[in-house]
Every structure is written in structure tokens, then in C-alpha cells.
Amino acid sequence: MSSGPARVAPYGSLSDVLVGRQAELALLRTAIAAAPSLALIEGEAGIGKSRLVGELFATPELAGARRLVGQCEQLQDPLPLSPLLDAFRLAGGELARARPANPVVGALAPLLPEIAKHLPPPLPPLPDQRAERHRVFRAAVALLEHLSPLVLVLEDVHWADGGTHDFLAFLAAHQPRDLSVILTVRTGTGLLPIREAFARAPSGPARVVTLTPLTRPEADELARRILQADLPGTFAALLYEKTGGIPFVVEELLRTLLERLPANEIPGRPDVLTGLAVPTVLRDVVLQRLSSLDDPVREILEAAAVIGMTPDDRILAEVTERDAAEVAKALGRAQAAGLLHEEDGGCRFRHALARQIVYESVAVSGRRWLHLKTARALESAGPKPVARLAHHYRLAGRPADFVSNAEAAADTALFHGNDATAARFLLQALEIGELSGEVRVRLAVKLGRAAVDGLAHAEAVPILERLLATEPLPAHLRGELRFALGRLLRQHGEAWAGYLQIESAVGDLAGRPALLGRALAVLAAPETIVDRHVGEHAARCDEAESAARRSGDRDVGVAVRIARASLLLEQGDPASWRLIDELRRDEGLSGAPREHARACLNWAQGALRVGRLDRAEALLAEGRQVADQAEYLRVAEVVELVTAAVDRAAGRWDGLEPRIRRPAGTAATFAAASLDSRLLRGALLAAMGPAEEAVACLGEVITVAGRVGAVWPLISARVTLARLLLTLDDAAGAIEHATAALALVRAKGIWVWGAETVLVLVDALGSAEMADAAALVAELGAGIDGADAPLAQAAALSARAVLARSRGDLPEADRLLDAARATLQEAGLRYEEALAAERLGRWRCESGAATGGPLLESALRLYGSMGADRDLARVSRIMRQNGVPIPYPWRGGRPSHGQTLSSREREVALLAAEGRTNQEIATALFLSRRTVESHIASALRKLGLPSRKELRGLTALP
Known part of the structure; x- marks a missing residue:
């Protein structure tokens, strides 16, 4: 039996056999076997991600495969692509044998001076930094294609900068056919922005290899x-x-x-x-190994931990004031002790945890001194790496040096389009207490510009609020900060507070017409704010156009035209489509892809509000495509939300409810999108059940929207809840919510938003109040006259039909309601079409017309195709009451058991007959509450019972 460990395996492992990872290794091998392919290896620190990659390339099939390996460092550098550039530097020998033919690769030459002689000549710089960034991305893809067949490995992508994330999203969409990509990422570091891009790559979704602790x-x-x-x-x-x-x-x-x-x-x-002891065992192990080293070696290793995961020998020698030979000897001793390992000709800490433990073993005063010496060594090395300098000066306790480098790093990040990194540097700089007022204001202005697209909302808002409250600012800076704060608040879901901030900025921006035009364009949007009439929004839009002309800025002019189109669209004005189509062809919009994507997504939402599903689908497709091409990952939540809203309007409800939950989660980037998602979910639950969950969801939306002043979600939630309460025989509650919604519509002056409100009120008011109902319908008709708004027009026709029926004019009522149904059918609004068909079928059955049954059946099939179980139960009851046979199966797919209860339906119904609640039944049978609701609705339909209370007391079921 051996008295020592087995031979050393890849990555310093003591075991020469990979244990417990055969399935993961096979999955990884399969994932990259047929290029192009993408693979993500996930797991916590120390779980064996790098070992798995090493074992992959030790397999006979891949032992000779060409590969490039890049390592992401924990310190975030604002210069994008640093791990990829490090990987490219390893390909110098290959490039020396065959220079890339594609001249665009020359865009990488300034970024890779070590191998520039092997690349095509550098290209002249482009004036537009976004275009320059796009060209660099294209160049990197072209170089990867030249080096293919190739496996690109990027390790520890959770530490990658935003530019690298953006490039990987671009690479997923433009992957060379002979390239395989492997990323390793630590779990528990948040949602990587590249995940969505990898999930929908043209080559197929990335394979995810998840490593968990060993059994x-x-x-x-x-x-x-x-x-x-x-x-x-x-x-x-x-x-x-x-x-x-x-x-x-x-x-x-x-x-x-x-x-x-x-x-x-x-x-x-x-x-x-x-x-x-766990979890300090690893610290104990590393510290014990560290203590086994003599003082000079330990001092050099401690300095190395301060410098980084892969310390540069020259910097390390300068910081420790040792010669190169002594540094090399010390690193060799640390490697022998298992704290470092050799990688690509240099030394690297075996693991980030090992480096962290060594770093934390140094006294705080010693760390500060080492950080200061590292910063000075980096400054003497040539071009200043400002991000690294900021990092080291901050930890060295040198605030002035830190702030100057942090600001420079933020400027560099903004130059490269990396707003998130810029915002983080600026936030850190603004935490320094000794800043002068001038510096603090300058940094805050930059933060305001970066934070809107930099995901630093929660951190940035209090800083901007504090500056505005305490600093004596010149008007133009005060206006810019108020505008930035207003935009942040709006994106944070605080619609009313954000609107007021932007309103207060208008006077201060009189001398800056370009910024004034943009601020006024935001104020022209009607859908996000209560207590401002549409006439006021129109006046703001006129003022914005005047400011845009004064500025002479074409981009501002485009932004104002976008606002004008949105304002007209929300009113159902047919002129909006002409303006939207003109803008979609305008080079000013196509040259600003982020603005283009946002505009299309906003217009798609406006099109849904007026019922133009065809337009919404086209605009959504365009917005998604533009966002993808621009790698504008920040709007991914909005794309997901609008897609769900379009699918809901089109009746594509299969799997929709879980999709809607995601943008409504607590981690949502856009609070406004979260509110809209909850509204959409409430509307879906109102049709599918459970009803009590729908009521709670819609009530939450009403509370939040009322607090923040978001008018469209507030109107829509109230009218949806009013319609639901009508189906629950709560006419008083329905009237209360519909009346509150109507007051909001009148205050806003946009009647296409109020048509459904009027219909619900007409339905809820008794015959004695038909005069009031007729006045409402007349007011609605005047408000939507000439509007291109199928939803509103159909609701108005339905309301007029109800009035005609109350007068006893049944033919006119039938004609009007049939016209409403046809309008909704032509618009492709399947759920609203089903509601109209149900109403018309019921009316005809009650009048003895034979055509009522087919209409009820068509409503049944539409509800069934969408899974609207609550509506299914209601229309089935109406069919039985009127002697209309219910066809089985009525929705292709799962069997319905005809008129007979399934075993599960019988089990659920008997428990309901005992008086148990849905939650109690769900707990007893290990089902979801929604499944229980569905089974009860189906049982009531098959038994011909009008409500759940009719089950009470039953002890046996057919």
C-alpha cells in the first residue's frame, strides 16, 4: 500500500482520476462535439469547473484540439474583452504562420500590440464609438473564425466586464461554424446577462453543465x-x-x-x-500551508495576493523590492506548497479562495501599504490601467488618487459603452467624504448619465436627491440632475415622483434646448401619470418640438417625433401609424439602435392598448431584432413582457402564466415592467382561476399603481377587477371599481382607455339607471369617434347593444353585438372575441334563435384553447341551461371523460362537498391550488351545477 499520494493530476489535483463527474464530462463532450456549440459550466467555488475542462482536453478525442483559454479577473476592468484578448495573445505562433485575410481583424491590432505584427494593418478610427465597438466585435469573431476549428474557453465569467458579456452575446448570434465555446461561471453571482443570448443562439441553446458537491x-x-x-x-x-x-x-x-x-x-x-471546522476548514488548510513557508517567501506570496490572481513578476519584484531570481524562487516554493500552480508559463493562485485567504492573512496596515506600492508600480509601467489603479488606491486609503482614477475609469467605460461599470466607479467615488462640492457635482452629473442604462438606480437615486437638496448648483446642472433623477425614478416604478422631478427641471433647462427637448418629450407620454390631461401632454409635445428645432440636434428631433407618435397612438389617432412608419424608415432612428428598440417596444404596448394586435406583433418583432443586433440586453425584460402581452391578446396562453411571473419578480430590472407583469397575470388569472388569487393580484396592482401614480395600470387593473367581480355576482364592487376607473379616464381625457369601463358599468347598472348608462355611452362615442381602436370600438358597440336590449329592441341589440364580435375577430383578439360570442350566443338562446348554440360552442372552444377554466365553467352552465349540447372533446388534447367525472375530479369534488377550501384540498392531495380550481370547474360543468355551494352535502358522485 502506498504511503504517499497519487501522482499529481491536472490543476494540481491529488487524484489522477476524475471522480463523480462522468455524466457531466459526457454531457460537456457531447455539447461541443458538433461545432458550432456553446457550453456553460456552473458551480460554486472549488467545485471542479476548471478540472472538468482539463479532463475534457485530456480525452483522446480532444487531446490534440486547438484551444484558446482566457481568464477573467476578479477586478473589473472597464476595457471590454480583456479575457478574450489575453486568449488571443496565446495565438501569436499560429498567426505568424498565416496572417488573417479579413482586413477587419486589423481593428484588434491596437488592442494586441504583442501580436500586432501578425495581424492586418490597423483600421482608421470611426467617429461613432458604438460603431467602433461593433467593429471590434466583428474583428474578434473574424479572428476566431480564422483560428478555427477551435475551442474557446473563458474561465470565471462571473468576473467578466460588461464589454465581455456584450461580446459573448454578440458571438452567440454570429458564431463561426467551426467554433465551440466553453464558459465556466460561479453560481450565486446573479443572473449573467449573456444567459438569454446563449439560450436563443442560432446554433441552438447552450448546454448547461451544472456541478454540485460530491455525494x-x-x-x-x-x-x-x-x-x-x-x-x-x-x-x-x-x-x-x-x-x-x-x-x-x-x-x-x-x-x-x-x-x-x-x-x-x-x-x-x-x-x-x-x-x-466547517466552513472555516479551507481557511485553516490554506493558512497552515502558508505558515509552512519561510518569511521571505510568505511576504512575496502576500504581495502576490494583493496584486491579483496572476501577479506580474515585474510588478511583484518592484513591490517587494526583491530581484527577479528571488521572486521566481519564492513562487516556486509556493507552488510546491500547493498554493500556486503553473499556467501558460506563469504562476497563478490555485483558486480564488486560496488567494482571498492569503490576502486576508495580511494585517490591514500591511495590505494598505502593499496596495499603495502596487499602484505606484503600475503607474511606472507605461499606460495607466486606471481601473486597477482606482482599485489599489481605494484599498490603500488614498481618496484623492482613488477618485481621480475612478473618474478616469468611468470615462473610459462610458467611452466603450459600458454604462454599468461606469456607474459602479462613480458610485464608489461619491462615497468619499472629502470631495469638494465641485467634484461631487461633476461626478454626480456623470452618474446621472450612466445610471439610466447602468443598472445603478437604487444606489444613484439617494445620491442625486442628496446633492439636489444640499448643493448650491447652477441652473443648468440642477436641471440636468433633476432630469436624470426623474428618469431613474420613473424606471424605478415611481411614476409620479419622476414626472414631478422632470417638470421641475424644465425651467432650469431653458438654456440647454437639446436636453430640454428630451425632458419635454418624456413629459408628453400620457400612459404613466395620473392627474395630467392629454391636452397638457400635447402642449408639452409642442414645446418639445420647439426646443428640438432650437437645438438643431437631429437625435433630439427624432426623440420628440417618437413621443408625438406615441401620444397619438395612445389616443387611437390613425395619423400615428403614418408617423410611426416614417420613423421606422428614418436613418436617424435606425442609426440609434437603443432608441429604435425602445421606441418599437413602447409602440407595441400602445398598439395592444388600442387593440391593434397586427401592429403590435410587427413592432415587437422589429424591436426584438434591433435589440438583439445591438446587444441591448437591458431591455430583455421588456421584450419578454411585451411578448407575453402579445401572446395573451392573441390567445396563445399555453405556458403563459409562468412566463409572466419572471418580469414580475423582485429581481426585475424595471419596476414599471414588474407592475405591468402583475397586471397581465391578474388578467390571466381572472379567466383561468383561481378567482381569489386574481382578486389579490389585481388589488395589489391597484394599490401600487395608485401609490406611484401610474395611470394605465391603475385604469386597467380596476376595470379588469370590475369585470371579474361581475362574474362573482358582486355588482356593487364592480360599480365601485369601474366608477373609479372612469374618473381616471375623464381626468386623462383618453376615451379609448375607457371603453371597457363604460361597458362594465352598463352591465352592472340596473334597468332603473339606464338613462345614466345611455349618457355614458354617448360620452364614450364622442370620445372615440374616428379612432383606430378595435378594442374600444367593440366595447362601445357592445355597450350600445346592452342599451338596445334594455329598450326591448332585440334586432338592433343583436346587430350591434354581432358587429362587435366581428370587429374583435378581425383584430385577432381571441379572448375578447370569445366573451362577445358568449354574450351573443346567450342572448340568441334566450330569444329562441337556433344560431345561439353554435355561438356558445365557438366561445367554449376558444376558452378551451386558452385554458380559461373559469369562463369554461360559466359558458358550459349557460349551454346546459339553454339545452345546448356540449361537444366532447371540446379542446383537442387531453381526454375529457365525456360527461363522466375523472377519478381525480371526483376526489376533489367530494372534498369540496365536505366544505374544504381549495388550499386544504391542494395540501391533502399534493396538488397546486390552480389545479384544484380547474378540477372543481370541470366537475361543476359535467354535473351541471351552477356554483360550488351546490356541492355541499353530497356524499356520492356519478
């Missing part, structure tokens, strides 16, 4: 291979308890024990594990 048997096997001995149960249990099955921790713990005891003695000594 107890796998951890036992790993330990047996390292110790070359069987493990008694006591030792194995304690080992697993101490390590949690994380391979790196298992190996580091055993590495330390092997220094104390012969391998064959360790399994019989479980007591040696008792002094190592």
Missing part, C-alpha cells in the same frame, strides 16, 4: 484514491461533514493531513479531523 459515496471514492486506502465509516462520515463534498476542500484537507501522517494511517485517525 457521500463519491467523496469517499475521491478520498480512497488519494489515500490509496479504504475508509472506515466513522472517518468517511466525519470527512464528508467537514468538507460538504466540495472536491477542492476534500483535497486540501487531505493534502494537509498527508503532511502530518502517512497515508495508510490517516483513515484510522478520525480524531485528526476534529480540529477543522
Whole structure:
């Protein structure tokens, strides 16, 4: 039996056999077997992501494969593509043999001076930084294609800068056919912005290889291979308890024990594990190994930990004031101790945790001194790496040096279009208490510009508010800060507060017509704010056009025209489509892809509000395409939301409710999108059930929208809840909510938003109040006269039909309602069409017309295709009451058991008959509440019972 460990395997592992990862290795091998392909390897620190990659390339099929490996550093550099550029530098020899033919690769030459002689000549700079960034992306893809067949590996992508994330999204959409890409990423670091791009890559979605801790048997096997001995149960249990099955921790713990005891003695000594506590075991292991080194080696290693994961030998020598030979010897000793390993000809910490533990072992005063020496060494090395300098000066306790470098790093990040990185640097700089008022204002103005697209809303808002409250600012800066704050508040869901901030900025921006035009264009949007009449929005739009002309700025002119088109669209003005089509062809809009994408998505939402589904689908497709091409990942939530809204309007409800939940989550980037998502979910639940959940969801939207002053969600939520309450026989509640919605419509003056409100009120008011209802319908008709708004026109026709029927004019009522149904059918609004068909079918059945039955059946099939179970139960009851046979199966797909209850439906119905609530039934049967609601609705339909209360007391069911 061996008294020492097995031979050293890849990445410094003590085991020469990969344990517990065969399935993951096979999945990874399959994932990249047929290029082009994408693979994400996920797992916590120390789980073995890099080891899995190493084992992949040790397989016979890939042992000779050409590969480039780039490493993302924990310090975020605002210069995009740094890990990719590091990988390209390794290809110098290959490029020396065959220079790339594509001249666009020359765009990389200034970024890769080490291998520039092997690249095409540099290209002249482009005036537009976005175009320059796009060209660099194209050049990187072209170089990868030239080097293909190739496997590109980027490790620790959770530390990548925003530019690298954007490039990877671009690469997913333009991947060379002979390229495979592998990314390793640590879990628990948030949602990577590239995930969506990789999920919908043209080559197919990325394969995700998830690594979890080893199971107890796998951890036992790993330990047996390292110790070359069987493990008694006591030792194995304690080992697993101490390590949690994380391979790196298992190996580091055993590495330390092997220094104390012969391998064959360790399994019989479980007591040696008792002094190592989880989760500090890894720290103990590393610190024990660190203490085994002599002082000079330890000092050099500590300096290396301050410098970074892969310390530069020259910088390390300067910081430690040692010669190159002494540094090399010390690094060799640290490598022998297992703290470092060799990679690409240099030394690197074996693991980020190892570096962190060594770093934290240095006294705070010593760390500050080392950071200061590192910063000075970096400054003497040539072009200033301002991001790294900011990092080191901040930790060195040099605020002035930190702020100047942080501001420079933010400027560089903004220059490269990396707003998020810029915002983070500026936020850190603004935390410094000793800033002068002038510097603080300058940084805050830059933060206001960066934070709108930089995802720093929660951090930026209080800083801007504090500056506006405490600093004596010149008018033009005060106006710019108020405008920035207003936009941030609006995106944060605070519609009313944001609107007021922008209103207050208008006077201060009189001398800056370009910014004034943009501010007024935002104020022209009607859908986000209560207590402002559409006439006021129109006046703001006129003022914006005047400011845009004074500015002479074409981009501002385009922004104002977008606002004008949106304002007209919300009113159902047919002229809006002409203006929208002109803008879609305008080079000013197409040359600003972010503005273009946002405009199309906003117009798509406006088109849905007026019922133009055809236009909404076209605008959504264009907005998604533009956002994809521009790698504008920030609007991904909005794209998802609008897609769900379009699918809801079109009746494509299968799997829709879970999709709607995502933008409504607490991690949503756009609070306004979260509110709209909850509204959409409430409307869906009102049709599908459970009803009590729909009421709660819509009530929450009303509360939040009322608090923040968001008018469209507030009107829509109230009218949807009013319609739902009518189906629950709560006419008083329906009238209350519909009346409140009508007051908002009148205050806004946009009647295409109020048509459904009027219809609900006409339905809810009794015959004695038909005079009031007729006045409402007349007011609505005047408000939507000439509007291109199928939803509003159909609701108005339906309301007029109800009035005609109340007067006893049944033919006119039938004609009007049939026209409403035809309008909705032509518009493709399937759910509203089903509602109209149900109403018309019921009326005709009640009057004895034979054509009523087919209409009810068509409503039944439409509801069934959408899964609108609550509506299905209601229309089935109407059909039975009128002697209309219910066809089975009425929606292709799952069997319906005809008129007979399924075993599950009978089980649920009997529990309901006992008086149990849906939640109690769900708990007892291990079902969701929604499934219980569906089973009860189906049972009531088959039994011909009008409501759930009719089940009470039943002890047997057919």
C-alpha cells in the first residue's frame, strides 16, 4: 500500500482520476462535439469547473484540439474583452504562420500590440464609438473564425466586464461554424446577462453543465484514491461533514493531513479531523500551508495576493523590492506548497479562495501599504490601467488618487459603452467624504448619465436627491440632475415622483434646448401619470418640438417625433401609424439602435392598448431584432413582457402564466415592467382561476399603481377587477371599481382607455339607471369617434347593444353585438372575441334563435384553447341551461371523460362537498391550488351545477 499520494493530476489535483463527474464530462463532450456549440459550466467555488475542462482536453478525442483559454479577473476592468484578448495573445505562433485575410481583424491590432505584427494593418478610427465597438466585435469573431476549428474557453465569467458579456452575446448570434465555446461561471453571482443570448443562439441553446458537491459515496471514492486506502465509516462520515463534498476542500484537507501522517494511517485517525471546522476548514488548510513557508517567501506570496490572481513578476519584484531570481524562487516554493500552480508559463493562485485567504492573512496596515506600492508600480509601467489603479488606491486609503482614477475609469467605460461599470466607479467615488462640492457635482452629473442604462438606480437615486437638496448648483446642472433623477425614478416604478422631478427641471433647462427637448418629450407620454390631461401632454409635445428645432440636434428631433407618435397612438389617432412608419424608415432612428428598440417596444404596448394586435406583433418583432443586433440586453425584460402581452391578446396562453411571473419578480430590472407583469397575470388569472388569487393580484396592482401614480395600470387593473367581480355576482364592487376607473379616464381625457369601463358599468347598472348608462355611452362615442381602436370600438358597440336590449329592441341589440364580435375577430383578439360570442350566443338562446348554440360552442372552444377554466365553467352552465349540447372533446388534447367525472375530479369534488377550501384540498392531495380550481370547474360543468355551494352535502358522485 502506498504511503504517499497519487501522482499529481491536472490543476494540481491529488487524484489522477476524475471522480463523480462522468455524466457531466459526457454531457460537456457531447455539447461541443458538433461545432458550432456553446457550453456553460456552473458551480460554486472549488467545485471542479476548471478540472472538468482539463479532463475534457485530456480525452483522446480532444487531446490534440486547438484551444484558446482566457481568464477573467476578479477586478473589473472597464476595457471590454480583456479575457478574450489575453486568449488571443496565446495565438501569436499560429498567426505568424498565416496572417488573417479579413482586413477587419486589423481593428484588434491596437488592442494586441504583442501580436500586432501578425495581424492586418490597423483600421482608421470611426467617429461613432458604438460603431467602433461593433467593429471590434466583428474583428474578434473574424479572428476566431480564422483560428478555427477551435475551442474557446473563458474561465470565471462571473468576473467578466460588461464589454465581455456584450461580446459573448454578440458571438452567440454570429458564431463561426467551426467554433465551440466553453464558459465556466460561479453560481450565486446573479443572473449573467449573456444567459438569454446563449439560450436563443442560432446554433441552438447552450448546454448547461451544472456541478454540485460530491455525494457521500463519491467523496469517499475521491478520498480512497488519494489515500490509496479504504475508509472506515466513522472517518468517511466525519470527512464528508467537514468538507460538504466540495472536491477542492476534500483535497486540501487531505493534502494537509498527508503532511502530518502517512497515508495508510490517516483513515484510522478520525480524531485528526476534529480540529477543522466547517466552513472555516479551507481557511485553516490554506493558512497552515502558508505558515509552512519561510518569511521571505510568505511576504512575496502576500504581495502576490494583493496584486491579483496572476501577479506580474515585474510588478511583484518592484513591490517587494526583491530581484527577479528571488521572486521566481519564492513562487516556486509556493507552488510546491500547493498554493500556486503553473499556467501558460506563469504562476497563478490555485483558486480564488486560496488567494482571498492569503490576502486576508495580511494585517490591514500591511495590505494598505502593499496596495499603495502596487499602484505606484503600475503607474511606472507605461499606460495607466486606471481601473486597477482606482482599485489599489481605494484599498490603500488614498481618496484623492482613488477618485481621480475612478473618474478616469468611468470615462473610459462610458467611452466603450459600458454604462454599468461606469456607474459602479462613480458610485464608489461619491462615497468619499472629502470631495469638494465641485467634484461631487461633476461626478454626480456623470452618474446621472450612466445610471439610466447602468443598472445603478437604487444606489444613484439617494445620491442625486442628496446633492439636489444640499448643493448650491447652477441652473443648468440642477436641471440636468433633476432630469436624470426623474428618469431613474420613473424606471424605478415611481411614476409620479419622476414626472414631478422632470417638470421641475424644465425651467432650469431653458438654456440647454437639446436636453430640454428630451425632458419635454418624456413629459408628453400620457400612459404613466395620473392627474395630467392629454391636452397638457400635447402642449408639452409642442414645446418639445420647439426646443428640438432650437437645438438643431437631429437625435433630439427624432426623440420628440417618437413621443408625438406615441401620444397619438395612445389616443387611437390613425395619423400615428403614418408617423410611426416614417420613423421606422428614418436613418436617424435606425442609426440609434437603443432608441429604435425602445421606441418599437413602447409602440407595441400602445398598439395592444388600442387593440391593434397586427401592429403590435410587427413592432415587437422589429424591436426584438434591433435589440438583439445591438446587444441591448437591458431591455430583455421588456421584450419578454411585451411578448407575453402579445401572446395573451392573441390567445396563445399555453405556458403563459409562468412566463409572466419572471418580469414580475423582485429581481426585475424595471419596476414599471414588474407592475405591468402583475397586471397581465391578474388578467390571466381572472379567466383561468383561481378567482381569489386574481382578486389579490389585481388589488395589489391597484394599490401600487395608485401609490406611484401610474395611470394605465391603475385604469386597467380596476376595470379588469370590475369585470371579474361581475362574474362573482358582486355588482356593487364592480360599480365601485369601474366608477373609479372612469374618473381616471375623464381626468386623462383618453376615451379609448375607457371603453371597457363604460361597458362594465352598463352591465352592472340596473334597468332603473339606464338613462345614466345611455349618457355614458354617448360620452364614450364622442370620445372615440374616428379612432383606430378595435378594442374600444367593440366595447362601445357592445355597450350600445346592452342599451338596445334594455329598450326591448332585440334586432338592433343583436346587430350591434354581432358587429362587435366581428370587429374583435378581425383584430385577432381571441379572448375578447370569445366573451362577445358568449354574450351573443346567450342572448340568441334566450330569444329562441337556433344560431345561439353554435355561438356558445365557438366561445367554449376558444376558452378551451386558452385554458380559461373559469369562463369554461360559466359558458358550459349557460349551454346546459339553454339545452345546448356540449361537444366532447371540446379542446383537442387531453381526454375529457365525456360527461363522466375523472377519478381525480371526483376526489376533489367530494372534498369540496365536505366544505374544504381549495388550499386544504391542494395540501391533502399534493396538488397546486390552480389545479384544484380547474378540477372543481370541470366537475361543476359535467354535473351541471351552477356554483360550488351546490356541492355541499353530497356524499356520492356519478
